[in-house]
Amino acid sequence: MRSRAWSVDINGEPYISLQSGSTQFRIQFNIDVSPGSSVSYADIRLYNLNKVSGIANGARIILRAGYTDNIDAIFTGTVTNVLREREPGSPEIITRLICKSGFAVVDRGSAQTCLGPGARVEEVIRDLARQWPIPVDMDDKQFADDQPMIRGCTIDGDIPKAMDNLAYDYDFKWLQHMGRMYVTKPEMKRNSTAIKINQFTGMIGIPEIGLGPSGLGISVSAQLNPSIMINGVIDLTSEFATYNTGNLYVSEVQPEAKPVGEYNVFALRYEGDSHSDTWKVDIDGIRWGTKPDTRSVSTPENGKLIWGASFKENNEPYEPFKAKVIAIAKGLAVDPNWLMAVMAYETGKHKFSPEAQNPKSxxxxxxxxxxxxxxxxxxxxxxxxxxxxxxxxxxxxxxxEKAASKPIRNLGDAYLAVLWPAAIGFPDTYVMWERDSGPYRREYKANSHLDKGNKGFITRGDAVSVVNESYSAGGKRSR
Structure with missing residues (x-):
């Protein structure tokens, strides 16, 4: 009988052997794999381990998960923090492991690269990977249209920083995950063999379709399948879909916006609990060849932007500012009013002052x-x-352009790109920070005013509520 299965290795040795069936240890995990974040992150909770279980900061960890007929590694990396917590209202003790991809010995490589005029970006990337050293997963054909470097390329120092700069200049995403460096242009065709996702292969729920800066996107959940890779392709078939039109600057959904066809995998989120029904992977995909023409992105129908009337308090003309906000929004394929709502809230009293400063930071x-x-x-x-x-x-x-590694599909995403990019794309119930447990207590304390009802934790919905209020109020001050 097919059943869920998992195991954990620590420092290259089996730590918790293969678990399956109904009598296994309890594990919970959340893993976020998103190119543009440089590394992937894992939050792993193991229940009722011996107090001297031997997991320490800096330990190398491999988590394998799936089903008895298909199990493989879904995360390899380093334990950055070990916490012991008690389950609220329960005698159970949790060993919580906060982890990031990569191992300390090669976590941040250093390189000395000097390639002459005519060098190509893919050559530079492969040279950096060689010096790191780390295997690289990249399709050179995606870079065929990029121009050679007229002056060549010289790099002396931190490899991740150099990769970030190259990614910005040449419009690609990269990630260190599973002991490899993945490099991709999400909106371009890939040659990977597509994995079928449909109601017969473990699809969960109904896919959601939207349009972001990189093209037509799909968000779909499926039973946990380690064969779905970050640089892979899925072949989706679904009779139904929901449509997130927050970024669709058209009056109706485009004909190609259907939950059928091949999508490049852009981001993965694994979630599992061996003692509940949760054992899945959330997949964000992009259909290649559908990157929007930013010239088609319209401005608000009345030609006004929210909070525009408040800008008059600054000592510079409003119209150049307004024109530039609209131009930036076109380039990002987002609503310019989202940017206005975010900046109005962040500057306090909606003054759009470039000098606005937080007295506490x-x-x-x-x-x-x-x-x-x-x-x-x-x-x-x-x-x-x-x-x-x-x-x-x-x-x-x-x-x-640098920080928003995931598609910005709504006002909440636009705000979270500034406040906490890790929460982009998650539902409003997603817990970002907790007061009394977890690695983000400092973030909770700094933003405790967002905790609606003094719950002891702050959700995405709590955070987004303030910018929703800014958006609504700004309509009365449009210009």
């Missing part, structure tokens, strides 16, 4: 850039505060 400007974030964008918070709002919009654009 370094957060500065239109989307409250932190100092570390500003440095990654090639500037500082001090320099940002001296810019005009129009000038600072260049860095808002750059931030969204």
């Amino acid at each position: 370094s957060a500065t400007g239109l989307i409250q850039f932190l100092e570390d974030t500003a440095k990654k964008l090639g500037t500082t918070t001090k320099q940002l505060s001296r810019m005009t709002a129009v000038q600072q919009l260049d860095y808002v654009k750059k931030y969204y």
Whole structure:
């Protein structure tokens, strides 16, 4: 009989042997695999282990999961934090492992690369992978249209940082996962063999269709299948679908927006509980060849943007700011009013001041850039505060292009790209931070005002509610 199965290795040795059937240990896990995040993350909970179970920070971990007829590794990486918790209202003790992909010995490689004029980006990527060292999974054909580097390429230092810069310049996504470096352009054709997803192969629920900056997207859940890979392809068949039209700038759903056909796998989220019904993988896919023509993205029908009337309090003209917000929104394939709602809330009192600063942190400007974030964008918070709002919009654009690794499908996603990008695409019930447990207590404390009802945790819905209010109120101040 086919049943769920899993095992855990620690430091190359079996730690919990293959578990299957109804008498297994209890495990819960959530794994997020999203190119653009550089690494994948896992939150693994093991129940009622011996107190001296021997798992320490820095341990290498491999989690295998699936079914008895198809089980393989779904996460390999390093334990970054070990927590022991008690299940609320229960005597059970949980050993919670917070993990990230990659092993400490090769976590952040360093390279010295010097390729002459005419070098191609795929050559640079393979050279960086060789020096890391880490195997690379990449289809060179996806880079065929990229122009050679006229001045060549010189890199001396941190490889992940170099990859981030290349990804920004050449419009690709990359991820260190399962001991490999995956490099892809999600909107371009892949040559992988497609895995069928339908009601007979374990599809769960109804797929959701939307349109993001990279093209026509699909979100679908299926029984946990380790054969579905981050650089793979799924062949979806479903009679029904729901449509997320938050990013569809058309009056009706396009003819090709059907839950049938091949989609490039863009992101994976594994979720499992060996003592409940949950044992699945959530798949985000993109249909190649459907990247929207940003020229077709319309501005609001009345030509106004929310909160525009509040901009008059700044010492610069509004129209150039408005035009630039609309242009940036077109490039990101999002509603410009989403950006206005986010910036209005982040600057406080909806003034859109490039000097706006949080008195409790370094957060500065239109989307409250932190100092570390500003440095990654090639500037500082001090320099940002001296810019005009129009000038600072260049860095808002750059931030969204680099930080929003997942499709932004609604206002909530646009806000979470600034507040907590890991929550993009999740339902409003998704718990982001907890007050008394987990690795994000500091984030909870800094944002405790978002905890509606003092529950002890903050959900995506709690966070999004403030920007929804900003959006609604901004309609009365449109211009």
